[in-house]
Amino acid sequence: MSGTLSPELSVVDAARLIASGEASSVEVTSYFLDRIEAHRDLNAFIEVPRERALAEAAEADAERARGGRAPLLGVPIAVKDLILTKGVRTTAASKILSNFVPPYDATVVTKLREAGAVIVGKTNLDEFAMGSSNETSYFGPVKNPWDRERVPGGSSGGSAAAVAARLAPAALGTDTGGSIRQPASLCGIVGMKPTYGRVSRYGVVAYASSLDQVGPMTRTVADCAVLSTILSGRDPHDATSSARTVPDFSAACGRSVKGLRIGIPKEYFVSGLSPEVKEAVLRVAATLEAQGAIPVEISLPHSEVGLAVYYVLAPAEASSNLARYDGIRYGHRSPEAKGLTEVYRKTRSEGFGKEVKRRIVIGSFVLSSGYYDAYYLKAQKTRTLIARDFSDAFRDHCDLIIAPTSPTTAFKFNEKTADPLAMYLNDIFTIPVNLAGLPGMSVPCGFDQAGLPIGVQFIGRPFDEETLFAAAAAYEQADPSARRAPAGIE
Amino acid sequence: MAISQRNSHVSEKSHPLSAEAVEKLVKLSALDPISEDIAHLRSELEKILGHVDILQSVNVADVDATSHASEALNVFREDRIGEHLPIGDVLGQAPDSSGRYIRVPLIIEG
Numbered sequence: 292m293s294g295t296l297s298p299e300l301s302v303v304d305a306a307r308l309i310a311s312g313e314a315s316s317v318e319v320t321s322y323f324l325d326r327i328e329a330h331r332d333l334n335a336f337i338e339v340p341r342e343r344a345l346a347e348a349a350e351a352d353a354e355r356a357r358g359g360r361a362p363l364l365g366v367p368i369a370v371k372d373l374i375l376t377k378g379v380r381t382t383a384a385s386k387i388l389s390n391f392v393p394p395y396d397a398t399v400v401t402k403l404r405e406a407g408a409v410i411v412g413k414t415n416l417d418e419f420a421m422g423s424s425n426e427t428s429y430f431g432p433v434k435n436p437w438d439r440e441r442v443p444g445g446s447s448g449g450s451a452a453a454v455a456a457r458l459a460p461a462a463l464g465t466d467t468g469g470s471i472r473q474p475a476s477l478c479g480i481v482g483m484k485p486t487y488g489r490v491s492r493y494g495v496v497a498y499a500s501s502l503d504q505v506g507p508m509t510r511t512v513a514d515c516a517v518l519s520t521i522l523s524g525r526d527p528h529d530a531t532s533s534a535r536t537v538p539d540f541s542a543a544c545g546r547s548v549k550g551l552r553i554g555i556p557k558e559y560f561v562s563g564l565s566p567e568v569k570e571a572v573l574r575v576a577a578t579l580e581a582q583g584a585i586p587v588e589i590s591l592p593h594s595e596v597g598l599a600v601y602y603v604l605a606p607a608e609a610s611s612n613l614a615r616y617d618g619i620r621y622g623h624r625s626p627e628a629k630g631l632t633e634v635y636r637k638t639r640s641e642g643f644g645k646e647v648k649r650r651i652v653i654g655s656f657v658l659s660s661g662y663y664d665a666y667y668l669k670a671q672k673t674r675t676l677i678a679r680d681f682s683d684a685f686r687d688h689c690d691l692i693i694a695p696t697s698p699t700t701a702f703k704f705n706e707k708t709a710d711p712l713a714m715y716l717n718d719i720f721t722i723p724v725n726l727a728g729l730p731g732m733s734v735p736c737g738f739d740q741a742g743l744p745i746g747v748q749f750i751g752r753p754f755d756e757e758t759l760f761a762a763a764a765a766y767e768q769a770d771p772s773a774r775r776a777p778a779g780i781e
Numbered sequence: 782m783a784i785s786q787r788n789s790h791v792s793e794k795s796h797p798l799s800a801e802a803v804e805k806l807v808k809l810s811a812l813d814p815i816s817e818d819i820a821h822l823r824s825e826l827e828k829i830l831g832h833v834d835i836l837q838s839v840n841v842a843d844v845d846a847t848s849h850a851s852e853a854l855n856v857f858r859e860d861r862i863g864e865h866l867p868i869g870d871v872l873g874q875a876p877d878s879s880g881r882y883i884r885v886p887l888i889i890e891g
Contacts, residue, residue, distance in 0.1 A: 394870035487850040501849035530856035531849065599833045610810060617811070619885055624876035631888050633813075640813035648812060649825060655809045656826070657833075666833065671846035673839050678847060711825055712832055728850020753850075 296322045298457030298780065302366055302514040305460050309355065309365040316355070316365025320348035320409050323367045327412060327458045330780065333434045335443075335452040337372045338380050339412040347409040354407065361407030362521065368403055369453050369462035372413035373420055373446075374505065375494040376400055379410070383496045384418045384428035387616045387623045387642025397494025398526045399463060399505050406521045411459050415449030418644045419613065420465055420498040422446045423473055423717040426708055427646045435478060436777040437743055441701040444474030444717070450508045451478040456780045461509045461518060465495060467502045468601050469696075469721025472733035475508055476696035476746025479735045479774065481515045481763070482508045486754045487728035488533040491526035499608035500531075502601075502725040510774075512734065512763045516540035519756060535754055543757035544764035549583030551762065554689030558594040559720060565699050571737040571745040572695050578769050579693075579762060589688050591680040596673055597723040598715060603657045603670035604726075609647075610654025616642065649711065678727040685752045691762055692750040694720050696733040700743035720748060730756045734763045735774045796830035798823055 295313055308314040324341055344367065351365035375381050375393040377400075382388045400410065417427045425433040425448025433448040435441040436456040443452040447464030451474035454462050464471040466484035475482025483506040490505045497503060507518035523537040553576055560569055576586045618624035618638030625637035643651070657666035684692065697717055707714040724731040730753070733746040747766075751759045767774075803823045807814045868881060877884040 391874060394866050394874070488852060501851075527858065531851040531853055533852055535852075593839070596835055596839055599835045602829060602833055603836070614811065618876060620871075620883060621874035622876075628886065630886050634886055635811045636808075636813040637816070639811055640816045643812075648810070648817070649822065649829075651810045651812070652803075652806050652822065653826065653829060655806050656830070659806070659809065666836070668846060669836050669839070669841060671848060672841035672844045673836055674847040675844050676839070676841070678850070710828075712828055715829075726850075 298326065298776065300460055301511050302363070302460045302509060302517055303511075305366045306363055309351070310360065316348035316351040316409060317345060319365065320344055320367045320411060323411055323459050330456055330458055332439070333436060333452050333456055334431050335415055335433055335449045335456065335458060336369070336412045337382055337384065337415050337430050337449070340379050343379065344409055344411050351407055351409060359407065361405070362517065363403065364407030366408050367411035367459055368408045369412050369414050369450060369459040370400060370410055371416055371447050371450050371462065371464050373416055373465050373496045374400060374463060375496070376410055376413065379413065381413065381496070382429070383420070384416045384430055385642065385644065385647070386429045387639070388621075389429065389623065391622050395494060398491035398528060399522050400494065402521055414447070414453050414462055417446035417448065417646070419496065419609070419647050420446040420467055420470055421609070421646050421650055423469065423714055424702070424707065425449065425474070426704065427644050429644060432704060435701045436780055437479065437701065441703050441743070442477070444477035444697070444701065446470040447482070447508060448474050451475055451480060451482070454478070454480045454508050454510060455777060457776065461507055461514055463505055464508045465503060465505050466725065467498050467605060468725050469718040471506045471508060472721050472731055472746070472748060473697050473717055475733040477701040477744065479744030479777070480508055480510055481512055481732065481734050482506065483515050483519060483732045483756070483759075484724065484730065485519065485523065485756060486533075486730045488531050489730070489754065489756070490522050491524070491529040491532045493526055493528035497612040499605040500612060501608060502605060512760060512767045513541065513544055515732070516544050516760050533754070538757055540756060540760050543760040546757070546761035547583070548579055548762055548765045551579070551584040551691060551758070552689040553579060553584050553586045553762070554589035554684050554692040555586055556591045556594065556692065556694060557588050558591055559694050563698075564695060565739070567739040568695050568698065568700070568745050572693065572747045575736050575747045575766055576693055578766055582765055582769065584762070587688055589684045589692070591684065591723070593673065593676045593680050594723065597677055597726060598719055600670045600673045600677065600726060601718070601722045602653065602715060603666050604674065606650040606654035607657050607667050608654070610651045610658065613647070613651055618642075646711075674726050677723050681723070681727045681729060681750075690752075691758050694748045694750060696720060696746035696748040700739045700741070700745060724750055729753060730759055732759045732763055734766060736766070736770070737773045794831035794834065795827045796834055798827055798830070
């Protein structure tokens with residue numbers, strides 16, 4: 292095995308090693324497959340198709356020998372098990388899809404394959420992406436590599452844990468209300484939710500279709516930029532995907548932040564937010580100010596109702612999206628059912644977990660006759676006001692917004708499971724970004740006194756991921772102490 | 782009130798729901814009312830909806846609804862037959878199938 296392989300291998304490094312011939316894809320992929328096996332206790336993966344991944348790696352090596360130079364040729368990448376992979380079981384971490392093998396790839400998977408990547412495994416998640424702790428998976432909870440008695444965050448907890456523990460150089464996640472950014476924050480890695488429409492949702496198991504986006508989870512901003520460029524672009528299979536030209540996000544990483552106005556929402560920084568999180572995030576603003584950026588206080592007046600809007604709209608959309616799981620065409624069918632109505636009801640009650648059922652029922656409520664106007668329509672109009680808060684701030688005051696990603700660092704298992712609302716509060720800073728369709732990125736910015744990672748969130752104008760990358764890269768370079776590897780993952 | 786202060790009081794309010802209303806919602810959701818814990822679900826829903834009721838205080842006069850954040854409107858394509866998934870691959874996923882059909886329990890019961 293090549294002496295250059297280490298857990299710290301980034302996507303960029305791995306691609307360069309393989310392209311130069313210093314290491315083969317089979318060596319690199321085997322290395323990470325062995326690491327996944329050695330750290331099975333984290334439960335970060337639901338499916339690890341070892342032989343298939345090695346076959347893909349061998350094919351990548353053969354392609355390289357033929358002169359192939361695809362940007363990710365031979366690089367192993369993990370994929371959240373909400374994203375369809377042809378021929379490889381995709382479960383959405385649910386009993387109802389526990390036996391589902393997709394007949395096609397999601398567009399984002401096709402794009403990774405066209406870039407030469409090897410799909411090394413399917414990562415664990417909160418069931419149907421509904422959760423903030425990865426405690427609702429049918430396949431068991433994921434452990435945070437920083438403290439195995441704590442959650443990694445969710446719903447992309449498996450992807451976050453896998454990248455933090457260096458089980459793969461990068462992973463794909465999805466984000467509907469914070470499910471890339473919040474676990475990235477709790478696990479000390481970079482996580483990016485692109486502008487709504489930047490990345491195709493075709494082949495991604497739908498939770499809330501007006502909010503869902505796919506994005507990369509990586510250890511470095513540079514890796515995030517490489518993957519973001521590859522994943523983005525119009526897809527005829529996804530009518531909501533944007534036809535806008537995809538910039539080279541890697542080029543944006545070197546841009547100066549001099550003169551960049553950084554908005555700091557006053558509503559986000561008051562007592563109630565963890566003082567350590569507050570201090571770490573404000574230190575990021577100070578670090579960028581030292582490079583010529585201009586911090587400015589802004590107001591997002593409708594911040595306090597974001598959670599309520601989300602917990603009307605997302606469950607409403609989920610109740611429609613999850614109606615397809617009926618035991619007829621795929622997935623679990625209740626063996627006890629007699630007659631079609633029982634097939635539907637028993638299949639779904641048996642197949643879905645508690646959180647999923649709770650959200651479906653909320654969705655049914657807010658869409659039902661007599662309540663539709665007061666809840667669903669009202670929430671849609673309030674969503675307009677939330678989006679307007681951001682657009683007003685970007686029009687009049689700032690080019691970028693800085694905020695905490697999560698109000699706290701990683702919490703212990705079962706600490707918030709008894710009270711759904713306590714769990715939902717984890718996403719108060721991330722949800723408004725989905726509602727407004729904006730790009731948001733979480734970047735590690737330090738540690739609390741217990742040594743747990745803290746993340747800072749950068750929020751940008753629609754389709755201005757370049758400014759996010761510029762600021763994130765500038766901060767990352769200026770403060771390397773904000774990142775390190777967890778202990779015990781050698 | 783700022784976001785953290787306001788949301789720290791989320792547990793105080795409740796939106797009363799009857800057990801019958803919850804059971805009706807469970808059926809509307811195509812879930813099984815016999816196997817679900819209606820009482821527990823009712824308690825959780827009341828708490829969640831109690832927080833959501835904050836929306837009633839928002840002034841949305843003359844505000845249009847936002848249904849999605851996409852720039853795209855009326856995306857069309859040619860009405861042509863294109864590639865489709867192999868029927869065997871699709872039917873292979875069904876819990877019960879026969880030939881080119883998915884088999885389901887009797888619809889007319891009794």
